[in-house]
Amino acid sequence: MPKRKSEDSHMPMGECISQVQTLLRERLCHQQLPQRPEGVDSQHKHLLELLKRTAAHGESNSVLIIGPRGAGKTMLLRRVLAELLVEDDVQKTLLQVHLNGLLQTDDRIALKEITRQLSLENVVGDKVFGSFAENLAFLLEALKKGDRSSSRPVLFILDEFDLFAHHKNQTLLYNLLDVSQSAQTPVAVVGLTCRLDVLELLEKRVKSRFSHRQIYLLSSLTFPQYLKAVRALLQLPDPGFPDATFRRDWNHSVEALCEDKSVEDVLRRQFNSTKDLRSLHRLLMVCLSRVSVRNPAIKPVDLQDAGRLLSADAKTNVLHGLSILELCLIIAMKHLNDIYDREPFNLQMVYNEFKKFLQRKSHSMYNFDQPVVMKAFEHLQQLEVIRPVDAAASRAQREYQLVRLMLDHSQIMEALQKYPQCPTDVKQWAESSFA
Numbered sequence: 105m106p107k108r109k110s111e112d113s114h115m116p117m118g119e120c121i122s123q124v125q126t127l128l129r130e131r132l133c134h135q136q137l138p139q140r141p142e143g144v145d146s147q148h149k150h151l152l153e154l155l156k157r158t159a160a161h162g163e164s165n166s167v168l169i170i171g172p173r174g175a176g177k178t179m180l181l182r183r184v185l186a187e188l189l190v191e192d193d194v195q196k197t198l199l200q201v202h203l204n205g206l207l208q209t210d211d212r213i214a215l216k217e218i219t220r221q222l223s224l225e226n227v228v229g230d231k232v233f234g235s236f237a238e239n240l241a242f243l244l245e246a247l248k249k250g251d252r253s254s255s256r257p258v259l260f261i262l263d264e265f266d267l268f269a270h271h272k273n274q275t276l277l278y279n280l281l282d283v284s285q286s287a288q289t290p291v292a293v294v295g296l297t298c299r300l301d302v303l304e305l306l307e308k309r310v311k312s313r314f315s316h317r318q319i320y321l322l323s324s325l326t327f328p329q330y331l332k333a334v335r336a337l338l339q340l341p342d343p344g345f346p347d348a349t350f351r352r353d354w355n356h357s358v359e360a361l362c363e364d365k366s367v368e369d370v371l372r373r374q375f376n377s378t379k380d381l382r383s384l385h386r387l388l389m390v391c392l393s394r395v396s397v398r399n400p401a402i403k404p405v406d407l408q409d410a411g412r413l414l415s416a417d418a419k420t421n422v423l424h425g426l427s428i429l430e431l432c433l434i435i436a437m438k439h440l441n442d443i444y445d446r447e448p449f450n451l452q453m454v455y456n457e458f459k460k461f462l463q464r465k466s467h468s469m470y471n472f473d474q475p476v477v478m479k480a481f482e483h484l485q486q487l488e489v490i491r492p493v494d495a496a497a498s499r500a501q502r503e504y505q506l507v508r509l510m511l512d513h514s515q516i517m518e519a520l521q522k523y524p525q526c527p528t529d530v531k532q533w534a535e536s537s538f539a
């Protein structure tokens with residue numbers, strides 16, 4: 105076990121590693137907000153100004169933050185809130201209500217949650233209200249200060265905003281947006297959603313009460329920015345990490361890692377498949393879990409392994425459990441796809457193709473009767489490796505039912521590479537371009 109030299113280390117190696125693990129885990133598991141979010145400056149400014157107007161000047165507002173999953177909608181809002189709450193006045197007066205469309209599945213539950221988050225259960229007591237609007241108005245009224253001249257601003261955050269549009273009559277949305285439009289109580293309604301067509305889901309009367317302010321977070325990260333994000337995620341802060349020598353060594357190793365060609369390939373593949381930073385976090389988390397006293401830095405091979413693990417194809421994995429006969433049928437189908445340009449085929453054609461392969465060999469151990477082949481074919485269908493073209497035509501005789509192969513060439517070849525003890529002639533047959 106490598107031991108660090110005592111003269112340049114203030115902490116034992118085990119302690120350093122445990123601190124690195126804790127710090128990076130907090131970053132990668134979204135507990136810590138990024139210091140400087142990449143590429144969202146204008147959106148950040150827009151949202152901050154808007155919410156400041158509600159928090160400091162009592163102006164009502166409504167806004168939608170729209171972007172795909174993992175685009176940073178929650179992160180942006182949390183950052184803006186953290187900045188707003190630095191001010192003492194705001195911290196004392198601003199009330200927040202967090203609702204989520206996945207949790208508050210109808211307006212009755214949502215109203216209960218609003219009451220709970222505003223700590224107004226005692227005020228409401230056993231009162232019975234005639235309507236939703238009356239209930240909400242009562243809640244907001246209860247928040248007014250003693251002198252009745254001013255109210256405390258309330259920030260309603262509706263995560264998965266589109267799901268609230270499915271509530272009966274969209275009562276909650278209607279009432280919240282109605283309050284945010286009339287100058288009764290300072291209320292800001294912030295909706296977070298990944299649906300670009302969210303406005304189409306709103307009823308006319310709800311839509312007309314929305315301010316139509318929309319902030320789009322459409323990831324425009326370039327690869328160099330993505331790499332910068334990787335560095336920022338892995339590097340240790342200066343100052344902020346107790347052992348300066350360890351920090352320097354770690355940061356050098358991160359620099360070297362980011363410049364490695366094989367690492368760049370893994371990251372580029374990941375970037376091309378998704379720019380979502382959440383997937384990047386998952387990738388780095390797997391690498392981080394390998395860091396230990398014996399292995400005190402992330403190595404290129406860790407990233408390659410993590411990339412392979414996370415991009416493992418479920419269908420390729422299914423192929424590893426197939427019998428040789430089933431694998432041969434898939435190869436026959438691959439060749440049929442090549443010959444007929446991905447047109448559908450039937451079992452008889454597959455069987456003929458398989459027989460052609462057998463005939464090229466003088467003696468073969470793959471002589472299966474047709475019922476056995478039929479059974480294997482059915483198994484492939486159960487696994488959804490093949491699918492009937494037209495389910496309604498299932499009355500046709502089994503052998504002549506048209507099916508399609510649901511795998512592409514790369515998946516088949518990858519599965520063959522990993523198939524335990526795959527016979528060489530089968531491999532060669534799969535690789536050959538002629539049938």
Ligand SMILES: Nc1ncnc2c1ncn2[C@@H]1O[C@H](COP(=O)(O)OP(=O)(O)OP(=O)(O)O)[C@@H](O)[C@H]1O
Pocket residue numbers: 132133134137138140141142143144171172173174175176177178179180297298381382
């Ligand atoms: N521009 C950015 N800079 C730095 N980190 C970012 C950026 N955008 C997103 N992230 C990080 O990506 C992760 C996912 O972001 P977040 O949870 O805000 O996504 P979201 O859009 O709210 O997703 P969902 O629609 O699933 O709720 C967070 O850890 C966040 O810190």
